[in-house]
Amino acid sequence: MILNFRNVYLDNASTVCGPYEAKGPLSKNFDKKYTDDLYCKEKSFEKAEIRLLEDSIKILLKKTKLTSKDIDLVIAGDLLNQITSSCYGALNLKSPFLGIYTACATSIEGLLIGATFIDSGKVNNALISCSSHNMSSEKQFRNPTEYGSPKPMTATFTATGGASALLSNKPSKIRVVNGLIGTIVDFNQKDAFNMGAAMAPAAADTLYKYLTETNTKPSDYDLILTGDLGKYGKEILKDLMLNEYNIDLSKNYNDCGTMLYDLEEQKEVMAGGSGPVCSALVNYSTIIKDLMNNKYKKVLLIATGALFSPIMLYQKENILSIANLICLEAI
Amino acid sequence: MTNRKYEALVKKHTPKENKVKYAVTAFLVGGLMGLFGEALIRIYIMLFDVSRNDASTYMIITFIFVASLFTALGFFDKLVAKAKAGLLIPITGFAHSMTSAALDYKNEGPIFGVGSNVFKLAGSVIFYGVVSAWFFGLIRYIWEVLS
Numbered sequence: 001m002i003l004n005f006r007n008v009y010l011d012n013a014s015t016v017c018g019p020y021e022a023k024g025p026l027s028k029n030f031d032k033k034y035t036d037d038l039y040c041k042e043k044s045f046e047k048a049e050i051r052l053l054e055d056s057i058k059i060l061l062k063k064t065k066l067t068s069k070d071i072d073l074v075i076a077g078d079l080l081n082q083i084t085s086s087c088y089g090a091l092n093l094k095s096p097f098l099g100i101y102t103a104c105a106t107s108i109e110g111l112l113i114g115a116t117f118i119d120s121g122k123v124n125n126a127l128i129s130c131s132s133h134n135m136s137s138e139k140q141f142r143n144p145t146e147y148g149s150p151k152p153m154t155a156t157f158t159a160t161g162g163a164s165a166l167l168s169n170k171p172s173k174i175r176v177v178n179g180l181i182g183t184i185v186d187f188n189q190k191d192a193f194n195m196g197a198a199m200a201p202a203a204a205d206t207l208y209k210y211l212t213e214t215n216t217k218p219s220d221y222d223l224i225l226t227g228d229l230g231k232y233g234k235e236i237l238k239d240l241m242l243n244e245y246n247i248d249l250s251k252n253y254n255d256c257g258t259m260l261y262d263l264e265e266q267k268e269v270m271a272g273g274s275g276p277v278c279s280a281l282v283n284y285s286t287i288i289k290d291l292m293n294n295k296y297k298k299v300l301l302i303a304t305g306a307l308f309s310p311i312m313l314y315q316k317e318n319i320l321s322i323a324n325l326i327c328l329e330a331i
Numbered sequence: 332m333t334n335r336k337y338e339a340l341v342k343k344h345t346p347k348e349n350k351v352k353y354a355v356t357a358f359l360v361g362g363l364m365g366l367f368g369e370a371l372i373r374i375y376i377m378l379f380d381v382s383r384n385d386a387s388t389y390m391i392i393t394f395i396f397v398a399s400l401f402t403a404l405g406f407f408d409k410l411v412a413k414a415k416a417g418l419l420i421p422i423t424g425f426a427h428s429m430t431s432a433a434l435d436y437k438n439e440g441p442i443f444g445v446g447s448n449v450f451k452l453a454g455s456v457i458f459y460g461v462v463s464a465w466f467f468g469l470i471r472y473i474w475e476v477l478s
Contacts, residue, residue, distance in 0.1 A: 232344050
């Protein structure tokens, strides 16, 4: 079901990144960069992630000239157990808080919830945040961070950063048009080093439903962007859309995971970026700027999330996935 | 789309890993480690006038120390990424798995952090090592009793 919004605007956004992202092609667009320290001046990787989220909130408040008292609702999520970074990172705001989780689809889930709250008139604005940290995720989901076991080429690299956006009912340059909440899909995927393959069917499912229900086609949008399918997942999605639904994505489609890093130069990222902040870093730093400058008129942002639990994988269950979609328009 | 059809699509877009190259790298690096080990044993025998058995223990201790030090200095993982299994399978990999886990959990304190997580990766090796040692010991015992 399409969620139509009449009176919701994306006021501004902020991005803070770690060393690997700072070396990437979008580096100049980020508001703050920790260029050489993965610990971000903190004692642990978890605390570093909290700091990244906190920094992004502070920068956003400064940009929008608001104080924490002006924020009606904070919605945040991340990858760590108990969405730790979001809770600790939002503590100092002292604003009503909603914690959310759909792995790497979290940023758009937050935007959809925030937009719905604003559209219903319950709140005037909502601050949407997310974060991820390469090392804290490696520690939680995979091997110890210093272990560095060899990975296959399809593996993706969790992005390090914090990103926030402010939605408001006050008109600004970007309008939130509509969106679609994804459904959970299961395509029998069991390879934790090929998340692109696990998430591509979710992206296809959401995008197809959206295009059908809105009766539009890809060429009606200046850009269609998925979250973190990576180099190979991106090709799977294009192939899947063409073969299954006869929808051609070859002209105006891209994936944030392949944009955040220079895949030729930064070999350590393998197939590209991932993590909740991967799509948020690209969307909030670059796409929003392009919308504000009228380079793009209308874009579809699809955040893809692998609802991956190491425990369920060890119990021989599949990796589930979901994709949330939002449509933004420059006015 | 059926799961089987999707599986074929995934396969089509999954790059082929250069397994031969990885195997050759691991073989060469692993072999080189063996060579180093043998050289160390000979040096220890000459220097300290010890038996070959004692010298190989010294060699193992040296390998464990160097691997752990390199892990702590933060570049062993980069070597592993290049040398693949050549560094992970020898004793260096075992030491590295413990040191890297210990480093990861130092912030959670000595009991709930380092103590309970240091064997996160190495635990399986030790556990199944002990179980199989018991099992093969039993077989050997029965064999000797019978003959």
